[in-house]
Amino acid sequence: xxxxxxxxxxxxxxxxxxxxxxxxxxxxxxxxxxxxxxxxxxxxxxxxxxxxxxxxxxxxxxxxxxxxxxxxxxxxxxxxxxxxxxxxxxxxxxxxxxxxxxxxxxxxxxxxxxxxxxxxxxxxxxxxxxxxxxxxxxxxxxxxxxxxxxxxxxxxxxxxxxxxxxxxx
Amino acid sequence: xxxxxxxxxxxxxxxxxxxxxxxxxxxxxxxxxxxxxxxxxxxxxxxxxxxxxxxxxxxxxxxxxxxxxxxxxxxxxxxxxxxxxxxxxxxxxxxxxxxxxxxxxxxxxxxxxxxxxxxxxxxxxxxxxxxxxxxxxxxxxxxxxxxxxxxxxxxxxxxxxxxxxxxxxxxxxxxxxxxxxxxxxxxxxxxxxxxxxxxxxxxxxxxxxxxxx
Numbered sequence: 001x002x003x004x005x006x007x008x009x010x011x012x013x014x015x016x017x018x019x020x021x022x023x024x025x026x027x028x029x030x031x032x033x034x035x036x037x038x039x040x041x042x043x044x045x046x047x048x049x050x051x052x053x054x055x056x057x058x059x060x061x062x063x064x065x066x067x068x069x070x071x072x073x074x075x076x077x078x079x080x081x082x083x084x085x086x087x088x089x090x091x092x093x094x095x096x097x098x099x100x101x102x103x104x105x106x107x108x109x110x111x112x113x114x115x116x117x118x119x120x121x122x123x124x125x126x127x128x129x130x131x132x133x134x135x136x137x138x139x140x141x142x143x144x145x146x147x148x149x150x151x152x153x154x155x156x157x158x159x160x161x162x163x164x165x166x167x168x169x
Numbered sequence: 170x171x172x173x174x175x176x177x178x179x180x181x182x183x184x185x186x187x188x189x190x191x192x193x194x195x196x197x198x199x200x201x202x203x204x205x206x207x208x209x210x211x212x213x214x215x216x217x218x219x220x221x222x223x224x225x226x227x228x229x230x231x232x233x234x235x236x237x238x239x240x241x242x243x244x245x246x247x248x249x250x251x252x253x254x255x256x257x258x259x260x261x262x263x264x265x266x267x268x269x270x271x272x273x274x275x276x277x278x279x280x281x282x283x284x285x286x287x288x289x290x291x292x293x294x295x296x297x298x299x300x301x302x303x304x305x306x307x308x309x310x311x312x313x314x315x316x317x318x319x320x321x322x323x324x325x326x327x328x329x330x331x332x333x334x335x336x337x338x339x340x341x342x343x344x345x346x347x348x349x350x351x352x353x354x355x356x357x358x359x360x361x362x363x364x365x366x367x368x369x370x371x372x373x374x375x376x377x378x379x380x381x382x
Contacts (some may be wrong), residue, residue, distance in 0.1 A: 008364040045369050049337040052322075053315045055228040057241065062219050065248045069212065072249060 004028055004035045005081045013042055082163050096149055103129075200264035204255055215252055220264065223248075225339055226272050232330040233276045234283075235323050237319050247272045262348070269339070269349045273331060280327060313379035321371045336361060 006027060011017050012025045029036045106126055198206075198217070199232055206214040222243065230240035251271050322330050327339045328350070335341045335349060343361075349356065 006366060007362060010358075010365065041369050042365055045372070047364050048318060049333060049365075049368075052318055052337060054224045054338060055231050055319070057223045057227045057244065061223060061245075062216055063240070065219055066213070066216055068245060068249050069215065069252050072253070073212070163244050 004038075006038075009035070009039050009042060012039070013046060025035055049122065078166075086160060089159060093153065093156060096152060100146070100149060201260055204258065204260075204264065207252075207255060212252075217318060217325075218251075218264070218268075219248055222268060225334075226269065228338055229269070229272060229334045230276055232319070232322050232325075232334055233273075233327040234279060236380075239279060243275045244272070248273045250275070263345070265339070266341070266345050266348050269335065269341075273349050274329070277332075321368055321375070324371050325364055325367055329360055329367060332357060332360045333368075335366045 006015070008021075008025060012022065017025065030040060103126060170352065200218065200221070201219050203214055207218075226247065227240055227244055229244050231237055234240050234243065247268070252270050254271070258264070322333060331350065332346060335346045336343075341349070343357045346357045347354045
């Protein structure tokens with residue numbers, strides 16, 4: 001007698017066979033003790049699996065996960081703050097750079113067109129700005145503006161380094 | 170009498186305002202409602218989801234990774250990953266299916282990294298003994314029935330034990346398991362049939378019929 005394929009027995013076990021196939025399998029099982037024994041063993045394995053118990057995690061598990069989440073949220077926030085501060089600093093540097101270029105360009109235009117009233121007015125404005133910068137860095141040297149930009153750049157690098165060190169700690 | 174009714178109403182109102190009743194009822198909330206609450210900013214409500222899934226997911230991981238420490242570590246990672254992925258979770262699928270997919274994928278990643286490590290060690294040490302066999306659970310015949318069954322399940326290949334655990338412990342359907350494991354329903358059924366046969370063989374090989382069946 002040809003035995004039932006194991007797939008067929010498994011499908012019978014899981015009620016996945018059609019009514020006709022169920023009848024065929026049951027008829028075969030009545031006359032085949034080997035297939036009936038195989039099915040019995042599979043049934044007992046299935047019953048055992050249905051009654052299996054669940055493993056339990058250690059008590060501190062919930063609090064550990066929640067503390068990890070809180071820590072992660074904090075680090076994400078500080079990372080965002082770090083990025084925001086970098087963008088601010090670089091934004092300010094960019095504005096400073098643009099200001100310096102405009103200043104240099106304006107100075108050259110003023111030097112070549114001293115008769116224009118508008119340019120004279122700009123010249124006086126730029127002169128005041130230059131005086132202000134000179135007063136701030138306490139230097140009467142012509143390159144004080146460039147020097148202040150350099151100082152600003154060094155401070156920016158130091159600020160970024162400090163922020164990075166704080167986050168890493 | 171009127172005073173008593175007023176006092177009772179005041180007591181209920183106080184309970185509501187202090188969130189006692191709200192918290193008491195939280196346990197009966199659906200996964201979707203808890204997720205909504207977490208996304209609204211109540212991060213602590215996530216502990217309800219942790220309590221709901223931790224043990225079953227732990228069982229799955231313990232059987233797949235065959236190591237309790239690794240299972241706990243991967244489970245923690247999975248919960249953290251799921252928390253930060255909640256925003257991207259689409260409610261068309263069940264949370265359990267989505268979460269078990271994270272757990273399963275994390276376990277597969279852990280297993281492949283462990284295998285790589287073992288392969289490297291084998292290359293460097295050139296030991297004849299196969300370390301993969303060392304990872305297998307040791308058989309202790311004085312164990313309780315459920316422990317013996319767990320040990321038998323842990324002897325199965327990881328995808329077999331994953332299917333068996335999700336099908337019988339988590340009561341998932343073939344379709345849901347297929348979604349978790351990123352495979353076809355037909356493949357899940359084949360794996361399920363094979364795992365039953367493999368378990369039957371392990372039980373008869375270890376002569377555990379009396380203890381287990």
